[in-house]
Amino acid sequence: MDRIWVLAEAGESGPTPLTLELLTAARSLASTVEAVAWGGDTASLAAPLGEYGATKVYDVGDLGGSLPGAPVASAVAARVLGGDAPDAVLLPASYDGRDVAGRLSAKLDRPVLTNVTGLREADGALVTEHPVFGGTQIASARFTAEGPGLFVIRAKSFTAEPAGGGPAEVVSAPAGDTGATGGAVIRDRHAEAASGPKLDEAAVVVSGGRGLGGADAYALVEELASLLHGAAGASRAIVDAGWVPYSHQVGQTGKTVKPTVYVAAGISGATQHLVGMKGSKNIVAINKDQEAPIFSVADLGIVGDVHKVLPALIEALKQRG
Amino acid sequence: MNVVACVKQIPDPAAPASLDPSTRTLDRSGKLILDDSDSYGVEMALQLAGNVEGSEVTIVSMAPGGETAGLRTALAMGAARAILVSDDALAGSDALSTAKVLAAAIKRAEPDLVIAATESTDGYTGTVPVQVAELLGMPSVTFAKSVVTDGATVKVERQTEAGYDDVESPLPALVTVTAGVVEPRYPSFKGIMAAKSKPVEVLTLADLGIDPAQVGAAGARQEILDVKDAEARGSGEIVVDEGDGAQRIVAFLEQMKVI
Ligand SMILES: Cc1cc2nc3c(=O)[nH]c(=O)nc-3n(C[C@H](O)[C@H](O)[C@H](O)COP(=O)(O)OP(=O)(O)OC[C@H]3O[C@@H](n4cnc5c(N)ncnc54)[C@H](O)[C@@H]3O)c2cc1C
Numbered sequence: 001m002d003r004i005w006v007l008a009e010a011g012e013s014g015p016t017p018l019t020l021e022l023l024t025a026a027r028s029l030a031s032t033v034e035a036v037a038w039g040g041d042t043a044s045l046a047a048p049l050g051e052y053g054a055t056k057v058y059d060v061g062d063l064g065g066s067l068p069g070a071p072v073a074s075a076v077a078a079r080v081l082g083g084d085a086p087d088a089v090l091l092p093a094s095y096d097g098r099d100v101a102g103r104l105s106a107k108l109d110r111p112v113l114t115n116v117t118g119l120r121e122a123d124g125a126l127v128t129e130h131p132v133f134g135g136t137q138i139a140s141a142r143f144t145a146e147g148p149g150l151f152v153i154r155a156k157s158f159t160a161e162p163a164g165g166g167p168a169e170v171v172s173a174p175a176g177d178t179g180a181t182g183g184a185v186i187r188d189r190h191a192e193a194a195s196g197p198k199l200d201e202a203a204v205v206v207s208g209g210r211g212l213g214g215a216d217a218y219a220l221v222e223e224l225a226s227l228l229h230g231a232a233g234a235s236r237a238i239v240d241a242g243w244v245p246y247s248h249q250v251g252q253t254g255k256t257v258k259p260t261v262y263v264a265a266g267i268s269g270a271t272q273h274l275v276g277m278k279g280s281k282n283i284v285a286i287n288k289d290q291e292a293p294i295f296s297v298a299d300l301g302i303v304g305d306v307h308k309v310l311p312a313l314i315e316a317l318k319q320r321g
Numbered sequence: 322m323n324v325v326a327c328v329k330q331i332p333d334p335a336a337p338a339s340l341d342p343s344t345r346t347l348d349r350s351g352k353l354i355l356d357d358s359d360s361y362g363v364e365m366a367l368q369l370a371g372n373v374e375g376s377e378v379t380i381v382s383m384a385p386g387g388e389t390a391g392l393r394t395a396l397a398m399g400a401a402r403a404i405l406v407s408d409d410a411l412a413g414s415d416a417l418s419t420a421k422v423l424a425a426a427i428k429r430a431e432p433d434l435v436i437a438a439t440e441s442t443d444g445y446t447g448t449v450p451v452q453v454a455e456l457l458g459m460p461s462v463t464f465a466k467s468v469v470t471d472g473a474t475v476k477v478e479r480q481t482e483a484g485y486d487d488v489e490s491p492l493p494a495l496v497t498v499t500a501g502v503v504e505p506r507y508p509s510f511k512g513i514m515a516a517k518s519k520p521v522e523v524l525t526l527a528d529l530g531i532d533p534a535q536v537g538a539a540g541a542r543q544e545i546l547d548v549k550d551a552e553a554r555g556s557g558e559i560v561v562d563e564g565d566g567a568q569r570i571v572a573f574l575e576q577m578k579v580i
Contacts, residue, residue: 067460094482095463095464098448102452102454102455103452105416106456110542111541111542114416114445132548135551136550137549138550139545140545140547141545145542180460181460181461183494184488185489187488188486188487189484190485190486228580236501240501241501246499247484253445260579261577261579281577282573282577296554299558300569301557301560303561303562304561304566309567309570312567316567316571320580
């Protein structure tokens with residue numbers, strides 16, 4: 001493979017971890033890796049993106065508050081349709097990454113493979129891996145048509161490793177006129193107060209589900225997470241019920257986590273939850289139903305009541321000081 | 322305001338899913354129901370239409386065999402009419418082909434606002450709505466956790482990594498909603514009876530002017546090579562709590578060196 005582009009997203013402090021994972025994956029598959037970035041401060045991304053293997057950054061520039069989907073897809077499509085096409089484009093499975101992928105796919109008239117958790121080259125083509133049925137099975141797929149192939153990749157599918165390259169060269173790649181499609185504009189941003197490690201970076205994650213019985217009992221999950229210097233997660237059932245904000249959700253439509261220890265309290269283990277946490281090194285489950293599917297992935301399963309086990313566990317950890 | 326709600330009719334997720342061994346695509350031969358993810362979109366569409374005088378909700382779906390069971394559910398909830406695209410040539414369509422078909426059907430409803438779910442329960446590629454928006458030349462706001470409109474613009478609270486953004490877009494626009502944004506109503510008996518006589522337009526590819534060779538299995542430009550069992554996690558130790566559950570967890574955490 002000659003050249004792969006990576007859609008590089010920036011967080012508060014430089015490229016997101018998923019961006020670095022994609023750059024690392026791209027490096028192992030292609031001789032040239034280039035990034036596409038946007039925002040007012042792309043120049044500051046040149047160093048970290050270069051360190052992870054990008055030689056160039058196509059800079060879409062400041063979007064003036066527009067949601068990235070339309071302008072970024074438009075900038076990438078303009079280059080590709082102008083004859084400068086890579087073999088593949090890797091996009092992060094994030095809010096904006098998915099938007100760019102959908103628009104780019106329609107603009108280029110190329111399909112897109114989503115929920116990718118593995119990539120390898122075979123006979124000159126990229127072969128993808130996708131977890132199906134809650135990750136109990138892995139499907140492999142590939143494109144059969146002309147490239148570039150578009151791949152939307154889930155977090156934690158690859159381990160980010162720096163390559164030690166110098167800063168990437170910044171090349172201007174403006175979006176051009178997006179017409180009506182670029183009409184959605186961000187008016188204001190709201191960040192939830194966060195304390196402790198991030199859910200997808202923590203070494204310990206304690207998640208609660210509907211078995212907690214009510215929103216108040218989530219305090220037990222938070223307290224345990226904090227005692228373990230970890231992050232508090234949740235099943236979708238309790239996010240939908242409004243007990244905790246969406247940012248805590250683990251699973252297919254939430255975060256993918258791979259901590260050293262994952263504690264599932266009062267979570268049944270639906271396939272959509274399992275895909276988000278099955279890659280954890282160790283799984284502890286507390287559930288009063290011996291038949292709960294969560295026990296099929298647990299290294300230690302406690303068949304019991306969360307209202308007894310969690311307070312006792314918190315007490316025991318406090319005693320240890 | 323013309324509001325379109327896109328819905329998918331899927332095999333009952335409660336029934337065990339399987340892949341068709343010959344095509345390695347999801348087996349959709351059984352009875353289909355309204356995707357639960359879409360019930361939120363339908364409810365949102367109905368609520369938004371209810372707030373703007375002279376609005377109507379049209380349901381748009383693509384399904385095999387002229388399937389209307391899920392559409393009837395949406396009509397019973399209160400939608401005015403439905404458009405179904407059903408054509409044997411659509412079997413095996415990839416997401417982009419599906420989006421092309423839906424976009425062509427949605428256009429007929431001359432929408433001001435298109436509502437879809439962020440992703441379907443069974444396929445969950447999550448790209449179809451944005452592809453539809455691009456094909457229709459519309460702005461899109463995905464992952465909405467709250468939506469309001471006055472018929473001219475739409476204001477959305479959009480989920481982000483850190484919290485949410487207030488996003489505003491002129492209409493026509495497409496919005497995808499997450500599960501749980503609204504409480505889907507249960508169809509009333511009256512609604513169910515009324516749904517029986519509501520118009521359902523069934524269209525073929527020919528009606529939409531789409532070449533069958535460009536969609537379905539014939540037009541698919543991706544293939545599934547194989548499906549294998551994932552590496553199973555070794556089964557662990559499952560114990561019934563006899564008052565010692567917490568101590569066992571402490572011992573485990575010590576062993577894993579996290580405490
Ligand atoms: C398209 C789609 C995407 C989805 N994405 C996600 C996702 O990203 N993440 C996600 O988590 N889910 C997701 N889901 C939802 C998923 O299917 C399940 O509905 C959800 O995970 C269930 O959450 P739960 O385990 O908390 O609740 P339940 O399934 O209701 O389980 C509660 C569990 O608590 C146990 N329990 C009850 N009382 C006690 C007690 N006192 N002590 C101990 N145990 C007790 C019960 O035995 C039960 O096993 C998705 C679904 C769809 C359709």
